Amino acid sequence: xxxxxxxxxxxxxxxxxxxxxxxxxxxxxxxxxxxxxxxxxxxxxxxxxxxxxxxxxxxxxxxxxxxxxxxxxxxxxxxxxxxxxxxxxxxxxxxxxxxxxxxxxxxxxxxxxxxxxxxxxxxxxxxxxxxxxxxxxxxxxx
Numbered sequence: 001x002x003x004x005x006x007x008x009x010x011x012x013x014x015x016x017x018x019x020x021x022x023x024x025x026x027x028x029x030x031x032x033x034x035x036x037x038x039x040x041x042x043x044x045x046x047x048x049x050x051x052x053x054x055x056x057x058x059x060x061x062x063x064x065x066x067x068x069x070x071x072x073x074x075x076x077x078x079x080x081x082x083x084x085x086x087x088x089x090x091x092x093x094x095x096x097x098x099x100x101x102x103x104x105x106x107x108x109x110x111x112x113x114x115x116x117x118x119x120x121x122x123x124x125x126x127x128x129x130x131x132x133x134x135x136x137x138x139x140x141x142x
Contacts, residue, residue, distance in 0.1 A: 040115045047086045047107035048141065051123045054088055054105050058125070067100035068125065085113050086121075093124045102126065 057073040072088045086107040093102035104124040117135035131140030
């Protein structure tokens with residue numbers, strides 16, 4: 001004679017585990033792109049702050065010496081270098097022949113970081129700003 005246990009069985013069925021995995025996969029598929037987008041927005045804010053701070057230093061230098069510095073101050077202070085995700089570079093403005101009168105600062109992502117919408121941000125001493133990438137300039141400089 002067999003005994004039937006009236007105690008409920010413990011554990012999960014295979015079907016319950018599969019449903020839980022499917023729900024988890026759907027949540028991850030929705031959340032991960034949003035997480036990456038939030039990270040990239042933070043990176044862009046970091047780049048804008050670095051560009052603005054560098055331009056302030058360049059303008060201060062210009063008021064003292066009537067010309068812009070040939071190199072970025074960030075290399076002296078560590079801004080935009082080291083742990084930063086962007087590299088700052090300095091060039092002459094578009095159409096300008098001399099970088100001592102008009103400069104254009106550009107923040108480009110370091111290797112290992114990807115942002116297809118905004119590959120680099122730029123700011124020049126005339127107050128013009130923009131970006132390179134698939135995003136509209138308004139997305140780069142809100």
